[in-house]
Amino acid sequence: MSTHDQRPARPEDIDEICAGLPETELGTSWGDRPTWKVPRGAKGKGFLLYRAPGPTAIDPETGEPYEDLVVVTTPTEVEKHALVEDDTNPFFTIEHFRRHSAVLVQQSRLGEITRAELAEILTEAWAAKAPKRLVREHFGE
Numbered sequence: 001m002s003t004h005d006q007r008p009a010r011p012e013d014i015d016e017i018c019a020g021l022p023e024t025e026l027g028t029s030w031g032d033r034p035t036w037k038v039p040r041g042a043k044g045k046g047f048l049l050y051r052a053p054g055p056t057a058i059d060p061e062t063g064e065p066y067e068d069l070v071v072v073t074t075p076t077e078v079e080k081h082a083l084v085e086d087d088t089n090p091f092f093t094i095e096h097f098r099r100h101s102a103v104l105v106q107q108s109r110l111g112e113i114t115r116a117e118l119a120e121i122l123t124e125a126w127a128a129k130a131p132k133r134l135v136r137e138h139f140g141e
Contacts, residue, residue, distance in 0.1 A: 008111035009118040014070065017119050018048060021126045022138050038130045045129040047073045048122065056096040057104065068107040073125040077101055083121070089113050101128070 015036075018024055023039040029046045037044030051057070053065035072091075074080040083091040083103050090109035097104070110118060127135045135141075 005116035005119070006114050009113050009115045011068075011107035011110060013110070013115050013118055014048065014107070014122070017115075017122045018126070021123065021130075022134055023130070024126065036126075038126055039134065047125040047129040051104070057094050066104075066106055069104050070107060071097070071102050071104055072121060073128050074101045074103055075124055075128040079124065089117070 015026070018026070018036040021038070025037055025040040025044060027035055027037050027044060027046075029035040029037075029049060030052075033052060034050040035046040036048040037046050049071040051066075051069040051071050053067050053069075055065065057066045057069055058064065059066055074083065080093065080101050080103055083089060084093050090112045091103040091105050093103055113121075127138075130138075
C-alpha cells in the first residue's frame with residue numbers, strides 16, 4: 001500500500017475510487033440524485049448516492065439538514081452495524097434507513113478515515129450490487 005492510500009480520505013476520492021471499479025457509471029436515481037451504479041446501462045444498480053438534504057437527516061448540533069451526505073450500500077446488516085457502531089469512523093444511520101443495508105457519511109468527515117479504508121468500503125458496496133461474474137473477475141477468483 002502506498003502512502004497515498006494512508007492519507008486522510010477526501011470527498012473527491014469518492015468519484016476517483018468509484019470510477020476505478022469495473023463497469024461503473026455515474027447516473028441518477030431518486031429523481032435527480034447523482035448515483036454511482038454497476039453495471040453500466042439500464043440494469044445498473046446504485047451502490048453510492050449523493051443524498052439531497054432533507055428532514056430525515058438532521059445535524060443534532062445545528063438542527064439543520066445535513067448538506068453533504070453520501071449513502072453507501074453495505075453487503076449486509078452485519079457490515080452496516082460494524083461501521084455504525086465503531087466510534088473511530090464517521091459512518092452513521094438514521095431511522096429512514098432502518099431496513100436498508102446502507103450507511104451515511106458526511107463528505108466533510110471523510111478525513112477521519114484513510115483513503116485505503118474508504119476504497120475498501122466503496123469496493124464492498126460495489127461488490128454488493130455488481131453482477132457475480134464481475135465480482136469474481138475483479139477479485140481474481
